Amino acid sequence: MEVRDLEAFLAVMSTGSITAAARLLDRSQSQVTRLIQDLETSLGFPLFERNGPKITPTDEGVAFHDDAERFFSGIGHLRDRAKAIASREPEPIEIAATPAFASGIIPLALAELPAERLPRTMQLRSMPAEAAIQSVLGRTADFCVTSLPADQPGLEVQGFFEGRCVAAVAHHDPLAKKPVISIADLADRTLVTMANPFRLRHRVDQALKAANVRPARVIATNATMNAVQIASTGLGIAVIEPATAYGLQSAPVAIRPLDVDVPFLWAIFSATARPLSAGARALIRQIVDVASRRIPDLVIHDPRQMARIADRTFSGRAGDPAPAGGDARDMPDVNENEPAKTKTRRE
The missing domain is CATH 1.10.10.10 (Winged helix-like DNA-binding domain superfamily/Winged helix DNA-binding domain)
Incomplete structure (x- = not known):
């Protein structure tokens, strides 16, 4: 061959x-x-x-x-690396990410990265979580930013995080006037959610079941941006992860917290025994910094607890009441840029 x-x-x-x-x-x-x-x-x-x-x-x-x-793609990446080594330039960076991060948080991080850290060649590829992980394992990406679960051998955790899912509704929808949207508000409405039953969709379904809520219909899609656009028409209410909700610069929807906790777990992975370049490490730090500032109440977990927390999240009971604290009216819409508090939890 x-x-x-x-x-x-x-x-x-x-x-x-x-x-x-x-x-x-x-x-x-x-x-x-x-x-x-x-x-x-x-x-x-x-x-x-x-x-x-x-x-x-x-x-x-x-x-x-x-x-x-x-x-x-890996052959091309190898050629770029060889050229960078020969010319003593910063090494190329290849990032694989789910659409939620590729469309919002990562571009913001790239824009804030100092010019001397930016290599001549970079690639940001948007793909499903499973494909992003395989790109790292196959050495065609330096690191990936993806939702959980992910339990494949050969991955090194560069960061492990938890945020809260929110509702996205059209500005003209009556629910946009509420500071907090109840899970009960989804009854007899069209729910816009993710198609993959093993990730975010699993938690949303658990929350609906716990609250005994049945939407009138469900529109499932493979990308959060699709859900946002559908919600903007007023056709339905989208339950989305916080990376898209607070990472996008602008979108024609109102973002409101839910009265139940639907957790969104995500992580940054690289390949075990494959050292990251200085530029890649700097970009990872910048991604964490941007996410910490933009996603309200982001929790930074101890990576050593990933398996335990992920198991609890994906097999446990969803739909618990949201914890008290913080005025929900202070939550920004997608096109606002208010700073968000970040919690660091070591478990």
């Missing part, structure tokens, strides 16, 4: 045709066809089905694509 074979395969997958891939790679169509054939021979299965000029990925080709893309 040659790198140029993989390059041809990825180009065809991206463009949808041999002709377009050849144009992208500045090769002839016959050269691209030959490279694909060589790759298929080495793999032992067909990557595409050919029907005259049309070409369609096989099931095997689709399954192979993600791994090939990660490997090819």
Whole structure:
């Protein structure tokens, strides 16, 4: 298997045709066809089905694509690192993050990072939590910022945090006038929530069950930003994690605390036995600083307690009344920038 074979395969997958891939790679169509054939021979299965000029990925080709893309990205990352070492520049930084962090907290942290810490090359890739973790384990990302659970071997915890989920409603929705939204307010309304049943959705469902609340309908999506946009139309009430709620610079929704505690656990991971560059370490510190300032009542946990706290959170009872303290009317909307208190809890 040659790198140029993989390059041809990825180009065809991206463009949808041999002709377009050849144009992208500045090769002839016959050269691209030959490279694909060589790759298929080495793999032992067909990557595409050919029907005259049309070409369609096989099931095997689709399954192979993600791994090939990660490997090819890693090759590019290695080349960038070699150039940085040769020229004594700051090493490139590759970050994998769930959309909640890639769209808000991390860009803010990058903007605040001193210029001398910024390398010539950086990558911020948004992806599901499972894929972000695999990027770190596969050494195609220096670190990832993701929600929990995550219990894979080979991960080193650079930070472990807990925030509280909130409600996002359109400004013209009557609930926007309330300082605190009750879980009971979701009854007979449209709930906008996450699709993955093993992460945030699990906790939201637990809270609804504990309160004996049944929404009129549920709209499930794979990204919090989608939930925010749906809520902004007035179609429903979104229960979202605090990273998106307080990390975005602006959004046409009002953010209100809930009267029940729906915890959101997240962490920053790197690969075990893989030292982080000075720039990557500085960026992690900046991400923690930005999150601490923007997310109300953020709790910084002892990483050694991650397994115990995660187990308690994902298997325990949700929907407990929110703890007293702090005037809920002081909670900012998404487009406001009030500082938030941060708690550090060592357990």
